[in-house]
Structures are given as structure tokens and as C-alpha cells.
Amino acid sequence: MNPPALIMLGMAMSTDAFAAAIAKGAGLNRPGIIQALKIGAIFGVVEAITPLLGWLLGSLAAEQIDHYDHWLAFVLLGGLGIHAIWGALTQAPSTTEPEPKERSLWSTALTGLATSIDAMAVGVGLAFVDVNIMMAALVIGLCTFAMVTIGIMAGKALGTVFGKRAEIAGGLVLIAVGTVILYEHTLGAAA
Structure with missing residues (x-):
């Protein structure tokens, strides 16, 4: 796999994380660049590890993963989205405390x-x-790191301008x- 193809793969793999980062950035209380870099690093590491795991599991796991990956992604992202919307609707307007560190790390990793x-x-x-899986994982992780950091900062701008509406929109995203992942793997595959 040539370098441009690897970069395109890395960018494609980071689009879901970018959308999630915008949602997370909108819900954070004034995230700074350091916090955005930390969140980007968490997403980047996770996104770099998963193709390595997939590569190690090989074709045997492909059949098992393919049967439920879309449902797992749907449930996790849907649950996190509902949680974000619920938080935006139930949070008192005067609350300026940041998310507790343990919950924030867990939520970000999840x-x-x-x-x-x-x-x-x-x-x-x-x-x-024929691909160097370590190079592919590194490129995917770096692309995700960059896209998530940008997404957090973009979400911050949206959150500042639109407040709770941006957090609700982030949950909807x-x-x-x-839902798109679920559609593409179920109904979209049948079309």
C-alpha cells in the first residue's frame, strides 16, 4: 500500500472520531488546546490499536466481528448520544464544573x-x-489524533456560540x- 493510500485510509478511519469529537467539544466547559490534544491522543491510540488487533485476529475473527460490530457501535454511540442530550437537558445553567476526571477519561475512551x-x-x-501493519496503524492513529484535536476545538467554538443546543446537536451527531454504521452494515449491504 503506497503512502497516499495509507493517508486516505487514515483519514477515512478518523471521520467517525472527528464527528464524535465535535460533539464532545461542544459539551465540554471551555476546553483548551492541551485538553483537546489529550483527547486526541486517547482517540488516536485507541484507533491505532484496533486495526492491529483486527490484523492479529485475521480472517477467523472477521466473520464474528462482521456479525455484530455495527450493532455494538450503534449501541455505544447511541447510548453516549442519549447521555449527552440528557446531560444538556438536565444540567443547571449555572453549573461550570468540568466533568469528573475518571468519568471523562472513561467516556472518552469508550x-x-x-x-x-x-x-x-x-x-x-x-x-x-501487502501492507506494513505497523505503519498503517501509525498513520490511522496520527490522522485520528489530528482530526479529533481539530474536532474538539471546533466543538468548543460551536458550544460557545450555541450553548446547550450545540451539546444536544452533538448528542444527535x-x-x-x-445509525449510519448500523444502516451501512445491515440495510445498506442488502441494497
């Missing part, structure tokens, strides 16, 4: 995992082509991403 399940399936596919 969102990163939910958006990277498809990368595991891609990793399985890469096991059957997470639900939409999960």
Missing part, C-alpha cells in the same frame, strides 16, 4: 472505542494484502453516526 470498531474490521482486511 467513545474512541465505539468509533474505532470499524478499524478492527479494516485491520482484518489488511491481513490479506453521535446517534446519527451510530
Whole structure:
């Protein structure tokens, strides 16, 4: 696989994470560049690990992953989206405390995992082509890191301008991403 193809693969694998990052950035209380970089790093590491796992599992796991990956992504992203909407609707307007660190890390890692399940399936596919899987995983992770960092900062701008409406929209985006994944793997495959 040539370098431009690897970069295109990395960008394609980071689009779900980018959408989730915009949603997360809209819900955060004034995220700075350091926080955006940390969140980008978490997403990037998770997104780099999953194709490696997929590559290791090979074709045997491809059949099992293919049967439920879309449902798992749908449930995780939908649940996180509903949680974001619920939080926006029930949070008192005067609350300015940031999300607790443990919950924030867990939520970020879970969102990163939910958006990277498809990368595991891609990793399985890469096991059957001539590709340096370490380089592919690195490129996917770096692209995701960059896209998520940008997404957090873009979400911050949207959150500042639109407040809770941006957080609700972010939750709807997470639900939409999960629904698109589900559609593409079920109804879209049948079409």
C-alpha cells in the first residue's frame, strides 16, 4: 500500500472520531488546546490499536466481528448520544464544573472505542494484502489524533456560540453516526 493510500485510509478511519469529537467539544466547559490534544491522543491510540488487533485476529475473527460490530457501535454511540442530550437537558445553567476526571477519561475512551470498531474490521482486511501493519496503524492513529484535536476545538467554538443546543446537536451527531454504521452494515449491504 503506497503512502497516499495509507493517508486516505487514515483519514477515512478518523471521520467517525472527528464527528464524535465535535460533539464532545461542544459539551465540554471551555476546553483548551492541551485538553483537546489529550483527547486526541486517547482517540488516536485507541484507533491505532484496533486495526492491529483486527490484523492479529485475521480472517477467523472477521466473520464474528462482521456479525455484530455495527450493532455494538450503534449501541455505544447511541447510548453516549442519549447521555449527552440528557446531560444538556438536565444540567443547571449555572453549573461550570468540568466533568469528573475518571468519568471523562472513561467516556472518552469508550467513545474512541465505539468509533474505532470499524478499524478492527479494516485491520482484518489488511491481513490479506501487502501492507506494513505497523505503519498503517501509525498513520490511522496520527490522522485520528489530528482530526479529533481539530474536532474538539471546533466543538468548543460551536458550544460557545450555541450553548446547550450545540451539546444536544452533538448528542444527535453521535446517534446519527451510530445509525449510519448500523444502516451501512445491515440495510445498506442488502441494497
